[in-house]
Amino acid sequence: MLSAENKKQFLIPAGFAHGFLVLSKRAEFCYKVTDFFHPDDEGGIPWDDPKIGVEWPIPPGMTLQLSEKDKHWEYLK
Structure with missing residues (x-):
């Protein structure tokens, strides 16, 4: 698990898809990028x-909060 305490991070190579589910009331997600x-x-x-x-391990009754842009991506064909 990544946390502020253990200061661990992981690399997502450029061009790779990534996603995450926050199960706490608050989270910060920081990106390090290679370009603008x-x-x-x-x-x-x-x-x-x-x-x-x-x-996804979505607990019963949990309401998902997606960004507007994430609500409009098209499914793979």
Whole structure:
């Protein structure tokens, strides 16, 4: 587990998809990047895309809070 206390981090190579689920009331997610942000180059995949099949450990009754842009990605074909 990553935490402020253990100061661990992990590398997501450029071009790789990534996602996360926060189970606490608050979280900070910090990026270290290799280039400036270019919104036109951004892409995404819905968190629940059946082709990927991630089994998110969503507790019963938990309401998901997605960013507006993350609500509009298209499923893989």
